[in-house]
Amino acid sequence: MKRIFLITFIVLATFGLNAQKDTSYYKHEVRVTFGESMLTNFFWLGLIPRYGGEVVFANVSLSYYYRPYKWLWVGGSFVNYLGELMHYNWREYDVNGNYRDFTKSKLKYCAAIAPEIRFSYLNKKHITLYSALSVGVVIEDGYESKLTKYPNFFPYFHVTCFGFSGSFGKKNNIFLGFEAGAGMRGCTSMHVGYRF
Numbered sequence: 001m002k003r004i005f006l007i008t009f010i011v012l013a014t015f016g017l018n019a020q021k022d023t024s025y026y027k028h029e030v031r032v033t034f035g036e037s038m039l040t041n042f043f044w045l046g047l048i049p050r051y052g053g054e055v056v057f058a059n060v061s062l063s064y065y066y067r068p069y070k071w072l073w074v075g076g077s078f079v080n081y082l083g084e085l086m087h088y089n090w091r092e093y094d095v096n097g098n099y100r101d102f103t104k105s106k107l108k109y110c111a112a113i114a115p116e117i118r119f120s121y122l123n124k125k126h127i128t129l130y131s132a133l134s135v136g137v138v139i140e141d142g143y144e145s146k147l148t149k150y151p152n153f154f155p156y157f158h159v160t161c162f163g164f165s166g167s168f169g170k171k172n173n174i175f176l177g178f179e180a181g182a183g184m185r186g187c188t189s190m191h192v193g194y195r196f
Helices: 002-020 038-043
Strands: 028-036 058-069 072-093 099-123 127-141 152-168 174-183 188-195
Touching (some): 072 127, 099 152, 127 174
Antiparallel strands (some): 028 188, 058 072, 072 099, 099 127, 152 174
16 A cells, blocks of 8 residues: 555656646747837837937837746836937027038937836647737937926836747757737737747
């Protein structure tokens, strides 16, 4: 009788160890995302970084995620907004009434740092479907004027309603994907990444 209990305990313990040692997914992920910001400017007018009255064209983000469970990622992103090149013209006079014209150009800079949490609702060998929530802070820099002082800080918010990721490669650790959502990263974006 003792042997049966001992054998049963060993078999159940082995099953438990194998269940916890789930190697069917990678724990770490890095990705580069390219997003559009034109629709963001339309829907979030006044809530996003604007460049001297001009709109932000696109954004590029670099992200890292840790995956403690097969269905959960936690991580963060550094998002860089690509804006318009601004030209500043002014005229300076000396005491004799002579003047000189000056011109400077600067690409306005805006970036966000945002922690993110993602939940997947379909995990297959080559396909993952997920949703995500990201909240952080935006930092904007530019030429100061009487009305505008820099740097500016304001909240960052983005919800990924639908995310798709397709894995390929010899070990299925390279992936391409698409996201659709609402917020300051844009309504649509494409990404490429590596899992390890």
